[in-house]
Amino acid sequence: MYRTPVFIICSPRPLVGKTLIARLLTEFLLLKHGTVAAFDINLKEPSLLEFLPRVTETADVIDTFGKMQLMDRLIVNDGVSKVIDLGFHAFDEFFKMTGEIGFMKEAARRGVSPIILFVADTDRASARAFPMLQQQIPPNALVTIDNEHIVRGELPPAFARGRVLRIAALPVFLKTYIDRLTFSFTGYLRNEKDSSTELHQWIRENYFSFRELELNLMLQGS
Structure with a gap:
C-alpha cells in the first residue's frame, strides 16, 4: 500500500537553512510526482510561500481551529506528498500538539508516513529539543x-547516531544567487546545460538524497 509522506522540516532555532531545505524538497517532489502540497508556518521572511506560492499555503498552530x-x-x-516548513516560533507548540493527539499513531493508522527532518545546530535549544523528538518520534x-x-x-x-542527511555548504555568491525569490532549482537543472557547474551538482546531489529518503519510505510501507 502506498503511504502518503508528510515531511516536517523543523528546528527550534532561526536562520539554520530550514526554508532552503523545504524549497529544495518541495521542488524535488513537484518534479518527481507533478504535485505536492506545502505548508508554511512562519512569522518572518523568507518564507516558503514567497518562493513557491503556487503550491504553498500558510498555516498556523496558534489556536485550536488552526491546529485542527x-x-x-x-x-x-x-x-x-506534503511538506511543512515549521518556523522556530511554532516548534514547541507543534510537537506538544502532535504528542497530545497521538499524531504519529493516527497517521500510521490512516496510511500516512510523517518524516521529521530536524536541522541540527550546536546550541542549547537544539540539544534540548532533539531528545524530546526522540521520545515522540520512531x-x-x-x-x-x-x-x-x-x-x-x-x-x-547526539545528532549523528540516527539517520543523517547532509546538505553541503555553498560559496557565498551561489547562496546569494539561490536566495532570489525568482530562483528555481529544477529550472536551473533544465536550463543550465553545463552539468559540471558546482550549483548543478549540488542540486542533483540533494535531489538524489531526497530520492533515497523516499525509497526508504516506500520500502518501510511495503
Missing part, C-alpha cells in the same frame, strides 16, 4: 539534517 485545520490536511492518505521517522553551512565540522554525537 492543519491536522485534517496532514492525515489524509491522498497520495499527495527512529525510522526522524532524520537529522546536517547543514554544513550551519554546523561547521563534525556533527555533535
Whole structure:
C-alpha cells in the first residue's frame, strides 16, 4: 500500500537553512510526482510561500481551529506528498500538539508516513529539543539534517547516531544567487546545460538524497 509522506522540516532555532531545505524538497517532489502540497508556518521572511506560492499555503498552530485545520490536511492518505516548513516560533507548540493527539499513531493508522527532518545546530535549544523528538518520534521517522553551512565540522554525537542527511555548504555568491525569490532549482537543472557547474551538482546531489529518503519510505510501507 502506498503511504502518503508528510515531511516536517523543523528546528527550534532561526536562520539554520530550514526554508532552503523545504524549497529544495518541495521542488524535488513537484518534479518527481507533478504535485505536492506545502505548508508554511512562519512569522518572518523568507518564507516558503514567497518562493513557491503556487503550491504553498500558510498555516498556523496558534489556536485550536488552526491546529485542527492543519491536522485534517496532514492525515489524509491522498497520495499527495506534503511538506511543512515549521518556523522556530511554532516548534514547541507543534510537537506538544502532535504528542497530545497521538499524531504519529493516527497517521500510521490512516496510511500516512510523517518524516521529521530536524536541522541540527550546536546550541542549547537544539540539544534540548532533539531528545524530546526522540521520545515522540520512531527512529525510522526522524532524520537529522546536517547543514554544513550551519554546523561547521563534525556533527555533535547526539545528532549523528540516527539517520543523517547532509546538505553541503555553498560559496557565498551561489547562496546569494539561490536566495532570489525568482530562483528555481529544477529550472536551473533544465536550463543550465553545463552539468559540471558546482550549483548543478549540488542540486542533483540533494535531489538524489531526497530520492533515497523516499525509497526508504516506500520500502518501510511495503
